[in-house]
Amino acid sequence: MDKFILRPEDELMHQPDASKNFNESVYTNGFDDKTGVGGWMRLGNRVNEGYAELSVCLYLPDGRIACQFQRPSITSNDKFDAGGLSYKVIEPFKRISMTYEGELIIVEDPDALRDPQPLFANGRRLPGHVSWTHEASSPMHGGEPTSDDVVTMYGRDFSLGHFNQHGRVRGRIKVGNEEWTIDGHGWRDHSWGPRYWQVIYFYRLFIGNFTNGDGFMLLKIADRQGYSRRVGVLLVDGQYEEITDLDVMTDWTTARDPARVRLGVRTARRKAVIEGEILKLAPLRNRRKADDQTLVSRIAEGHTRYTWDGREGYGMTEYIERIEGGQLAGYPL
Structure with missing residues (x-):
């Protein structure tokens, strides 16, 4: 018997259970094949706690990091769309997109992220845009465990359902007046279940x-x-x-x-x-x-x-x- 089951509808949203810490999240990364410019984005819906975890982290060519971390309010788990970050399934198992439109904090010295309150309060900000599309270059990997004794990727008390996939990535990053094209590869995952x-x-x-x-x-x-x-x-x-x-x-x-x-x-x-x-x-x-x-x-x-x-x-x-x-x-x- 297969240890995991994965259905096309698992690309969409799941019904939250009663766990306070139920989390459904998507993560994508993408990097240009020639320059290495790129980064990652994640949106995790914690609907039973009333907010989403929004993360955008971009690695720019000159060594700066452009990022945003927020907890925008949400009232339902019917979509991935909060705080300017959105995720769409174009064709299950084959093609998805992720887009961010909003402010980015410019980090000159990454050590400032170790104790980020001063950076978040006073750091320089620029308008930003990130958009890319993932096209599958691999099979899907993972899913929901088919029995209680199956060991999941991160453990049964952290994102019980989880799948991931490598892909071809195309898109662009804009920070202030600077812009970069992404023509390369990346990886994505989608998970659901209780998570701390x-x-x-x-x-x-x-x-x-x-x-x-x-x-x-x-x-x-x-x-x-x-x-x-x-x-x-x-x-x-x-x-x-x-x-x-x-x-x-x-x-x-x-x-x-x-x-x-x-x-x-x-x-x-x-x-x-x-x-x-x-x-x-x-x-x-x-x-x-x-x-x-x-x-x-x-x-x-x-x-x-x-x-x-x-x-x-x-x-x-x-x-x-x-x-x-x-x-x-x-x-x-």
């Missing part, structure tokens, strides 16, 4: 694309007891190969940020060594109050240039972990 970021003890996620259409999505995720899972796929000649093993080696900066990664990957058909250089890191965080505590997670979003068998491509490195007693849960692993 702090459920993740720590994980390392790697997403990459190459000009010939190959790519990968690789995840190492660990729990508080020290048990870790390694899941993901290599995309080769338009088909996904599930990984059977993954080794992750990270070079760190003095600020405990990932700077370079070396990935050893095995599938039933091949072995691969993939190296990544993090070109620009957005050191983000998420906070949540629970009883009399404030739980904090580091969410490090790295624009990354990858090398695989002599080919160069672009994508993302994402390191998420709890911060407890001032310590990063996963560092230096």
Whole structure:
């Protein structure tokens, strides 16, 4: 029996359950094949809490980051459209689009994102526009688990339903009077179910694309007891190969940020060594109050240039972990 089921209607909205923290979200990224310019956008509907999580993060050629993070109010889960960010399914499993129209905060020094209140209050802002279309270059991957004993990608208490896909991306980014064309590749996902970021003890996620259409999505995720899972796929000649093993080696900066990664990957058909250089890191965080505590997670979003068998491509490195007693849960692993 298949472990997951995925239906065309899963591209659309799902009925929220009674969980306070029900979240339905879409994420897309896209990078130009030649210049590497691009970024990512995410909209997560938390309708039972009355707001959406809006995130736009763009990596510009001169090293600046243009971003926006908001919690616009929503009253229903009937669409992805809040705060100027919208997502549309053009053809299920084959073509989607995502668009943002609104202000962008210009970040000259990414360290300002570590404690962002002054930046959000006083940072320079410019009008922005981002729009791109994803056309499938891979099968769909994931879905809803078919039984209670199926282990999902992030764990059963974090986005129970989840699917993702690599794609061909075309679009444009405009920040103030500057504009860039995106003609390249990217990745997208769609998830639904209860979600708190702090459920993740720590994980390392790697997403990459190459000009010939190959790519990968690789995840190492660990729990508080020290048990870790390694899941993901290599995309080769338009088909996904599930990984059977993954080794992750990270070079760190003095600020405990990932700077370079070396990935050893095995599938039933091949072995691969993939190296990544993090070109620009957005050191983000998420906070949540629970009883009399404030739980904090580091969410490090790295624009990354990858090398695989002599080919160069672009994508993302994402390191998420709890911060407890001032310590990063996963560092230096």
